[in-house]
Amino acid sequence: MSVTELRPRTPAETALVQLAEAAGTDEDARRAAIEALRREGLPHRRVEAWHYTDLRGLMGRRLGGDHLIEAVAAREFPQTETVLAPLVPGSTVVDLDAPERASAPDGVTIAATDALADWHESPNHLDRPVDTVRLVNAAFGARAATIAVADRAEVAAPIELRSGIGLQSHAAVKVDVGNGAKAVFIERVEGGGSPAPSSLVSHLAIGDGAEVLWVVDQAKDLDAAHLGQLNVSVGANATFKLFVLNAGGGLVRQEVHAVTAGEGSEIIMRGVNLLQKDQHVDVTTTLRHTHPNTTATETFRNVLMGGHGVFQGMIKVAREAQKTDAKMACNTLLLSEDGDFSAKPELEIFADDVQCGHGATAGEINGEHLFYLMSRGIPAPQAKALLVKAFVDEMVEELEIDEALGEALTAKIDAWLDASH
Amino acid sequence: MLEIKNLHARVTEEGTEILKGVDLTVKDGEVAAIMGPNGSGKSTLSYILAGRDDYEVTEGDILYNGESILEMDPAERAASGVFLAFQYPLEIPGVATMTFLKTAMNAQRKARGEAELMTPDFMRRVKAAAAELKIDAQMLKRPLNVGFSGGEKKRAEILQMALLEPKLCVMDETDSGLDIDALKIVADGVNALRSAERSFLVITHYQRLLDYIVPDTVHVLYKGRIIKSGTKDLALQLENEGYGQIIGEAA
Numbered sequence: 236m237s238v239t240e241l242r243p244r245t246p247a248e249t250a251l252v253q254l255a256e257a258a259g260t261d262e263d264a265r266r267a268a269i270e271a272l273r274r275e276g277l278p279h280r281r282v283e284a285w286h287y288t289d290l291r292g293l294m295g296r297r298l299g300g301d302h303l304i305e306a307v308a309a310r311e312f313p314q315t316e317t318v319l320a321p322l323v324p325g326s327t328v329v330d331l332d333a334p335e336r337a338s339a340p341d342g343v344t345i346a347a348t349d350a351l352a353d354w355h356e357s358p359n360h361l362d363r364p365v366d367t368v369r370l371v372n373a374a375f376g377a378r379a380a381t382i383a384v385a386d387r388a389e390v391a392a393p394i395e396l397r398s399g400i401g402l403q404s405h406a407a408v409k410v411d412v413g414n415g416a417k418a419v420f421i422e423r424v425e426g427g428g429s430p431a432p433s434s435l436v437s438h439l440a441i442g443d444g445a446e447v448l449w450v451v452d453q454a455k456d457l458d459a460a461h462l463g464q465l466n467v468s469v470g471a472n473a474t475f476k477l478f479v480l481n482a483g484g485g486l487v488r489q490e491v492h493a494v495t496a497g498e499g500s501e502i503i504m505r506g507v508n509l510l511q512k513d514q515h516v517d518v519t520t521t522l523r524h525t526h527p528n529t530t531a532t533e534t535f536r537n538v539l540m541g542g543h544g545v546f547q548g549m550i551k552v553a554r555e556a557q558k559t560d561a562k563m564a565c566n567t568l569l570l571s572e573d574g575d576f577s578a579k580p581e582l583e584i585f586a587d588d589v590q591c592g593h594g595a596t597a598g599e600i601n602g603e604h605l606f607y608l609m610s611r612g613i614p615a616p617q618a619k620a621l622l623v624k625a626f627v628d629e630m631v632e633e634l635e636i637d638e639a640l641g642e643a644l645t646a647k648i649d650a651w652l653d654a655s656h
Numbered sequence: 657m658l659e660i661k662n663l664h665a666r667v668t669e670e671g672t673e674i675l676k677g678v679d680l681t682v683k684d685g686e687v688a689a690i691m692g693p694n695g696s697g698k699s700t701l702s703y704i705l706a707g708r709d710d711y712e713v714t715e716g717d718i719l720y721n722g723e724s725i726l727e728m729d730p731a732e733r734a735a736s737g738v739f740l741a742f743q744y745p746l747e748i749p750g751v752a753t754m755t756f757l758k759t760a761m762n763a764q765r766k767a768r769g770e771a772e773l774m775t776p777d778f779m780r781r782v783k784a785a786a787a788e789l790k791i792d793a794q795m796l797k798r799p800l801n802v803g804f805s806g807g808e809k810k811r812a813e814i815l816q817m818a819l820l821e822p823k824l825c826v827m828d829e830t831d832s833g834l835d836i837d838a839l840k841i842v843a844d845g846v847n848a849l850r851s852a853e854r855s856f857l858v859i860t861h862y863q864r865l866l867d868y869i870v871p872d873t874v875h876v877l878y879k880g881r882i883i884k885s886g887t888k889d890l891a892l893q894l895e896n897e898g899y900g901q902i903i904g905e906a907a
């Protein structure tokens with residue numbers, strides 16, 4: 236008989252397990268995940284991958300006391316008809332809780348499966364052996380929807396992925412984009428009055444020569460917790476563009492784990508984190524270059540009116556991944572003394588002929604820029620707003636995406652900036 | 657228009673005194689040239705006129721149309737008609753040139769209680785002014801000054817000046833970085849703006865610009881003071897003899 240020493244669980248951990256138990260059907264796979272969650276608990280600051288986001292402590296603050304009760308009660312919230320319009324008009328909306336109801340466009344197959352996320356191993360070597368985001372996702376019984384895009388299919392309208400918006404919601408999706416195909420996916424993570432935690436685990440496999448744009452549009456309520464994870468493999472000569480917008484959420488961990496799956500693949504990741512009040516928003520990315528001649532650029536820009544921001548970016552270049560060209564940057568604009576941001580870039584390079592770099596900056600609005608604008612008669616608040624907007628809008632511009640989507644993202648950013656100034 | 661009285665100013669952060677008692681009067685409609693070797697304080701004077709807070713006025717005053725502007729911030733000064741064409745115009749990534757121009761024009765109009773410009777009217781004005789200065793429309797589609805050549809930046813400054821219709825135009829070495837053709841275009845642009853109600857402070861350390869923008873008065877700034885004033889002949893004298901002679905006389 237093996238004896239596992241059980242650390243006393245925090246109220247938040249107990250609450251999370253209770254919530255998971257109440258969340259759905261009793262079946263072996265889910266039971267195993269719940270048991271593992273009970274056994275492993277939540278990661279804390281001594282787990283390197285969670286050093287800046289002590290999930291155990293932070294979840295306690297989010298789920299403690301009344302929040303816990305509210306969260307449990309959230310399951311009984313009436314299922315209000317979601318009237319949310321798609322981010323881009325004309326998108327194909329896929330409800331990840333009922334994917335079979337979506338009307339798939341030409342070249343696309345959408346189905347429901349019974350599969351839960353595989354949490355036994357983490358894609359981040361600095362994490363615990365079990366993967367926390369997937370574990371929570373599986374414990375809550377999120378079954379992966381599958382979406383397949385046929386080889387060479389060009390899907391014109393974006394595919395917007397949603398799960399029980401506003402309710403305690405845990406969803407998973409597995410997307411296969413065939414060789415030479417083109418598609419745009421939008422993860423829509425919205426709030427809706429419930430503080431219950433949510434999670435979304437996505438797996439995206441991009442075929443050779445395909446082009447995929449993936450948008451994470453996260454705007455949870457300021458008292459809600461969300462755990463997101465996107466796993467991507469990028470085929471030979473394929474292009475993967477990612478845009479992450481975090482414009483909400485009380486406690487957010489958004490992970491992106493990308494790996495090259497062939498020579499000549501190109502990864503372009505841009506993101507904007509907008510923080511205020513006492514939000515805690517963490518973006519953790521790993522980029523693994525495992526093939527020769529691949530490129531990656533990754534830039535996150537953060538605007539803080541308050542809150543705590545975290546960016547952890549890891550670039551790993553394998554011995555055989557010669558001629559890798561990878562650049563990473565994280566720039567933070569601190570507009571209030573109440574906000575702080577921790578940036579932790581890491582490079583692990585085993586190939587000798589590569590170009591890799593990273594940089595992190597944090598500061599206030601550039602005084603010379605402000606003076607220049609003001610010297611033309613633009614009053615200080617307006618000039619500052621213009622500069623802040625420029626700082627983050629550039630992320631959208633650099634992606635060179637479809638105009639309607641670009642404008643929709645910029646409009647979301649602007650709405651946040653206008654509301655918080 | 658402008659009266660600078662015994663102006664002393666230092667760098668706010670480290671306290672080095674740069675202007676050490678500048679006295680200068682510019683009348684309505686006057687074009688005054690300020691010349692002087694590098695490091696004399698010409699740019700500092702222009703920044704202080706525009707209200708940059710890296711400099712601190714410790715003594716003296718700046719009167720603009722009879723009233724002190726020291727307490728006004730740069731935007732207020734601009735709205736009241738002060739314009740500075742920068743020696744080194746800044747590149748501002750992410751801010752579209754057209755958005756910037758429209759925001760600036762409308763902010764000034766608003767401050768003066770005038771109605772906002774509607775887009776067609778705005779576009780018409782920009783197109784006309786850009787054509788005068790031979791500025792390519794493509795250039796205006798870029799972010800503000802980003803990727804502009806040195807000469808393009810200088811012309812863009814004059815474009816802004818033409819659109820904002822200031823009353824006091826301070827031009828800091830607008831000639832540097834311009835080839836002779838561009839210099840003529842810019843000078844024509846400036847001359848077109850000359851009027852009885854508009855004054856210019858033209859900072860340069862070459863006489864060349866003054867062949868095209870002929871000044872009413874010329875002042876030599878050296879080590880933070882005006883050491884000599886005169887007519888446009890003073891500029892010619894400087895061209896022939898260099899600054900040495902005049903500096904020697906003043907010492």
Ligand SMILES: Nc1ncnc2c1ncn2[C@@H]1O[C@H](COP(=O)(O)OP(=O)(O)O)[C@@H](O)[C@H]1O
Binds near residue numbers: 710
């Ligand atoms: N912000 C500053 N900090 C420190 N020194 C300065 C600053 N601005 C100007 N100076 C100094 O003041 C002097 C005058 O500079 P400037 O006004 O640029 O001269 P000019 O335009 O006549 O060449 C120089 O010695 C310069 O180094």
Ligand SMILES: [Mg+2]
Binds near residue numbers: 743
């Ligand atoms: Mg100068």
